[in-house]
Amino acid sequence: MGIQDIIxxxxxxxxxxxxxxALPPDYQIVYKEIQKYLIKVGPTDLTEGNLxxxxxxxxxxxxxxxxxVLELIGPDVAAFCDDLIKDSRTYAEIYQESITKKTEK
Incomplete structure (x- = not known):
């Protein structure tokens, strides 16, 4: 990755x-919650994709x-996020697998 790519x-x-x-305040709040959730639990390809x-x-x-905003996504932000990433490998799954491997040893 070169300087131009970073810029x-x-x-x-x-x-x-x-x-x-530019979004209304309620949309901004929900977007930030979605972003936090996806960064914490979300798919490993979050930065590569257009999610x-x-x-x-x-x-x-x-x-x-x-x-x-709640008319669009429903009352549960986490459920909305889980539905978005249901077919993606997540950091949470990777972490759970590493814990399982450690306990099996």
């Missing part, structure tokens, strides 16, 4: 953050349709 990555991240700041930007796209469409 481009920062530009993309700043543009992503600007899109989040977070896809969520912002989804939220922007909800705002344009005049819907509240």
């Amino acid at each position: 481009e990555g920062k530009k993309q991240w700043r543009a992503h953050l600007a899109r989040i700041k 977070l930007s896809g969520i912002v796209d989804f939220f922007e469409e909800g705002v344009a349709a005049g819907k509240g």
Whole structure:
């Protein structure tokens, strides 16, 4: 990874953050909770994929349709996140496997 890649990555991240700041406050709060959840438990390919930007796209469409954020995702943020990453390998699974291996030895 070269300097140009790092610079481009920062530009993309700043543009992503600007899109989040343009959302209504309730959407911003839920987005931050989703982000925290996914970073803590989420898929190992979170940084490689477009999951977070896809969520912002989804939220922007909800705002344009005049819907509240909980109308889009439901009352349980964790359940929404789990559904998003159900087919992905997660850090939580990797951690659980390492614990299981240690206890078996």
